Amino acid sequence: MNLLFEIGTEELPAAYVPRALADLARLAAERLAAARLGFEAIETYATPRRLALVVRGLPEASARVEEERRGPPEKAAFKDGEPTPAAAGFARKAGVEVADLTVKDGYVWARVVHEGQPTTSLLPELLAGLVRDLPAPKKMIWGAGDGPFVRPVRWLVARLDGEVLPVEVFNVSSGKTSRGHRFLAPGEVEVDAETYRNALYDAYVVADVSQRRQRVVLETTTLALSEGLEAVMPEDLIEEVTHLVEWPVAVMGSFSRKYLELPDEVLATVMIQHQRFFPVRAGERLSNRFIGVSGHQPPDLDVVRAGYEQVLEGRIYDAYFFWTEDLKTPLAEHHKKLAGINFQRGLGTMADKTERVRRAAEKLGGRLGLDEGVLREAAALFKADLPTQMVYEFPELEGIMARAYGEKQGLDPRVARVLEDAVRPRGPDAPLPETPEGALLAALDRADTLLGFFHLGKKPSGSADPYGLRRAAAGLVRILGRMGWDLPLEAVLEAAAEAYRDRGLDVSPDVAQAARAFIEERLESLLTEAGLPTLAVRAAQKAPSVYGKMLRARLVYELMQRPEFAELTRLYKRAANLASQGESTREPDPELFETEEEKKLHAAVQPTREAVEELLQRGSELLPPWDPAAPLPKADLTPLEGPLAQILALAGALDPFMDHVLVMVDDAAVRENRLALLRGVRDALGELGALELLGA
Amino acid sequence: MLFQDLILKLHEYWGGYGCVISEPYDTEVGAGTFYPTTFLKALGPEPWKTAYVAPSRRPQDGRYGENPYRFQYYFQYQVIIKPSPTDVQDLYLDSLRAIGIKVEDHDVRFVEDNWESPTLGAWGLGWEVWLDGMEITQFTYFQQVGGVDVNPVSVEITYGLERMALYLQNKKHTFDVEYAPGVTIGDIRRDFELEHCEYNFKYANVEKVRRWFDDYEEEARRLLELELIHPAYEFVLKASHAFNLLDARGVLGHAERQAYVQRVRRLAEATARAYLKKHYPEVAG
Numbered sequence: 011m012n013l014l015f016e017i018g019t020e021e022l023p024a025a026y027v028p029r030a031l032a033d034l035a036r037l038a039a040e041r042l043a044a045a046r047l048g049f050e051a052i053e054t055y056a057t058p059r060r061l062a063l064v065v066r067g068l069p070e071a072s073a074r075v076e077e078e079r080r081g082p083p084e085k086a087a088f089k090d091g092e093p094t095p096a097a098a099g100f101a102r103k104a105g106v107e108v109a110d111l112t113v114k115d116g117y118v119w120a121r122v123v124h125e126g127q128p129t130t131s132l133l134p135e136l137l138a139g140l141v142r143d144l145p146a147p148k149k150m151i152w153g154a155g156d157g158p159f160v161r162p163v164r165w166l167v168a169r170l171d172g173e174v175l176p177v178e179v180f181n182v183s184s185g186k187t188s189r190g191h192r193f194l195a196p197g198e199v200e201v202d203a204e205t206y207r208n209a210l211y212d213a214y215v216v217a218d219v220s221q222r223r224q225r226v227v228l229e230t231t232t233l234a235l236s237e238g239l240e241a242v243m244p245e246d247l248i249e250e251v252t253h254l255v256e257w258p259v260a261v262m263g264s265f266s267r268k269y270l271e272l273p274d275e276v277l278a279t280v281m282i283q284h285q286r287f288f289p290v291r292a293g294e295r296l297s298n299r300f301i302g303v304s305g306h307q308p309p310d311l312d313v314v315r316a317g318y319e320q321v322l323e324g325r326i327y328d329a330y331f332f333w334t335e336d337l338k339t340p341l342a343e344h345h346k347k348l349a350g351i352n353f354q355r356g357l358g359t360m361a362d363k364t365e366r367v368r369r370a371a372e373k374l375g376g377r378l379g380l381d382e383g384v385l386r387e388a389a390a391l392f393k394a395d396l397p398t399q400m401v402y403e404f405p406e407l408e409g410i411m412a413r414a415y416g417e418k419q420g421l422d423p424r425v426a427r428v429l430e431d432a433v434r435p436r437g438p439d440a441p442l443p444e445t446p447e448g449a450l451l452a453a454l455d456r457a458d459t460l461l462g463f464f465h466l467g468k469k470p471s472g473s474a475d476p477y478g479l480r481r482a483a484a485g486l487v488r489i490l491g492r493m494g495w496d497l498p499l500e501a502v503l504e505a506a507a508e509a510y511r512d513r514g515l516d517v518s519p520d521v522a523q524a525a526r527a528f529i530e531e532r533l534e535s536l537l538t539e540a541g542l543p544t545l546a547v548r549a550a551q552k553a554p555s556v557y558g559k560m561l562r563a564r565l566v567y568e569l570m571q572r573p574e575f576a577e578l579t580r581l582y583k584r585a586a587n588l589a590s591q592g593e594s595t596r597e598p599d600p601e602l603f604e605t606e607e608e609k610k611l612h613a614a615v616q617p618t619r620e621a622v623e624e625l626l627q628r629g630s631e632l633l634p635p636w637d638p639a640a641p642l643p644k645a646d647l648t649p650l651e652g653p654l655a656q657i658l659a660l661a662g663a664l665d666p667f668m669d670h671v672l673v674m675v676d677d678a679a680v681r682e683n684r685l686a687l688l689r690g691v692r693d694a695l696g697e698l699g700a701l702e703l704l705g706a
Numbered sequence: 707m708l709f710q711d712l713i714l715k716l717h718e719y720w721g722g723y724g725c726v727i728s729e730p731y732d733t734e735v736g737a738g739t740f741y742p743t744t745f746l747k748a749l750g751p752e753p754w755k756t757a758y759v760a761p762s763r764r765p766q767d768g769r770y771g772e773n774p775y776r777f778q779y780y781f782q783y784q785v786i787i788k789p790s791p792t793d794v795q796d797l798y799l800d801s802l803r804a805i806g807i808k809v810e811d812h813d814v815r816f817v818e819d820n821w822e823s824p825t826l827g828a829w830g831l832g833w834e835v836w837l838d839g840m841e842i843t844q845f846t847y848f849q850q851v852g853g854v855d856v857n858p859v860s861v862e863i864t865y866g867l868e869r870m871a872l873y874l875q876n877k878k879h880t881f882d883v884e885y886a887p888g889v890t891i892g893d894i895r896r897d898f899e900l901e902h903c904e905y906n907f908k909y910a911n912v913e914k915v916r917r918w919f920d921d922y923e924e925e926a927r928r929l930l931e932l933e934l935i936h937p938a939y940e941f942v943l944k945a946s947h948a949f950n951l952l953d954a955r956g957v958l959g960h961a962e963r964q965a966y967v968q969r970v971r972r973l974a975e976a977t978a979r980a981y982l983k984k985h986y987p988e989v990a991g
Binding site for chain 2 (some may be wrong): 020021022023024025026058148150151152153154155160161162164192193254255261285287302304305306308309310313314316317318320321322324327328331350352355
């Protein structure tokens, strides 16, 4: 038998529908399984006004099952062969006679039979439960307290083949009719599992999400192509538009050419953000066209087009007004207005912040071999677009406007590009800065935020992170990791802390230390999400630079996948423990060796050291710096086999030594010599990370 | 359609539906939601239907009349129905037909927009209504008012009158909208707008406005003690407007701004609780 269940609603939030459908299908499968109702397939449908489910191949009745249920121990259930109250109670609960209880393995058992139930009697409550329990980020009640659901539920269709199932929830009773398009077919439409899709299509509702999406894409691209243009269609906008309409009809319109003076990013932001219109490209640049997707096919599309144009023209007019107003003031003057924007109480204004970043950048720029002229100029204008009207209105254009205004005002294009770069990344997966100067400013901006808030004691606790410090830390490691600079994380934080101290705020070493630990946690969480084992990442945190940590974590993971590594780390942990008890820093003296094991281990240390060096060297060639938020780089690591084998071979020399040689002997000279030997082992492998964390 | 006819048609429509057509309140408010006929009447169990024009003041939104859509003074048309009826979307669409918008000829959509007023301790779920891409109405099912969960639920329909008139008259700037025969909105409001922008942005006496805020807050507290809910609420509104003025003057840092918002919110919540306690003790619990 085939089931159709449709929840008719007032307009659902577009962003909610995809996850609602996934949840609905999952929940239905779970509940059907729990009710012992098998099925062949579940299909889902959705428009802004409905969520629907078709379940195919349901049985007439749920499965009959028998269950052996264990009761109390035999000793408690029977006294002198007579059933006790415990036995009677168990039998009653299980729904059987005491006489039918059996004894096995020292316990009392009951055979409980669950008879199959007609599907028609199980489904109504099951379906009502789906409506009640469908998760949503925010639910509401309506009327005299009906709900909660994400928006008011207005009708229900529940049909098992031809039969209407009586489902009652939130004061709505099910029937056999759905609703057609609000304006094109404003009546009731009889539907069942077989006719659902087509009957609604005939009523101007494309209920199949992928079909509707295809139509949005096809209509839009064809319309643009008809004029030799190309529609710009970001994935998330296609998705949103799909869930804003039941019957997509693409409409192309235009706006005044003079607005093409605005940067493409501004035009696209206005169109997408405000109107959910698709921008249209003519070659490299945007044209003065746009495509809106109407949810309705009115008698005269020109009416809709004229409306779209009027609204968009007004919106772009605003942006153009900001553009011309902002351009009247040089970027350097805008920058001064940062003094009027608070960063955070106790940490000064945005002018203070950018001044700190400037100072820190000056300290690190030379060390990293950056273009100091470009860096200096960009640092002096960093965030200059923040006080502009355009960025006030469209915060997502920060950076882009600095570049655009800068270029327009004759700024060195390299500097302009750095200004755009320096606000990246804008989100957890968003693109990173490409210029090293932009990357340094972006990194120091985040380091400044983290130190400052930690200084104020505003470290995030639990899942709350009101100041976005986790995001800042993740951004920081992404930038530093991708740049691959040989720059200790401490050095970045120290430069930022010094800038605070220069400006009279004494950020303590403890604060810097706490911030570093917090940042390393973010790196750990990114890398483990990408698939590296936690222990590999923890061991690798010993390396000073972010890329150093990432590379080592990846290489240690490579070692961990080999069975011999467990033995090596076990030995290594003991060796490193002992080595730490040594007092001197002397090299081991072969003259003092008394056993073969010592000689053998001594001979193995140097090749191991070289193998580790080679592993890191070749590893960095095969795994060049990458974004830790991205999937792990795919590379053929076979060239690493040699050094990996050499490293693992150390166990062959270390094992006999640890087994047969007593290190802590009374003879001080021999003892120190053996400790020195172990120190050599520790230092050689320790270059890879704190491997002792991996030892059992 | 003339601006004033737009209002008359809406009165006729919603009055015909059974709404009490009430007149504008005489204290500055930021939106029709602040009216006691919305804020207080949305609390408690009794059914309630009203519609009115709500002249609204948002000092920080003034643009000296340069922006065609943004003003520090404008009109909302506000409808409140409690409990929300099942056919409320259709009722709304019919109201558009009543003012001459043949909805079948347009792309009319309900696009998610969740409303929250931090100063009123209120939030609700709903949509903005798009007419060929223009937002003309805010449509909200109240869930919480003055920090109190509401049940039965009021639905609030807020039309942007100027926006709709711009569209209906095909004008580019609100000042060009014809209010009455031969009289534009600009004729009536231009000077008012410009002078208030000057006042809001430059000349409002910050020290005095801060003091007024403190006084209004204190007065509201005192009146709540006396269970004089409506007068107390009026001082909440005055405090709220004083805060808006300070905001427009640009003298509030982020943290201080938050602190003011919290102060207004605490007053609004205390008022809501006191109102329920006095008039619906069985609900107030």
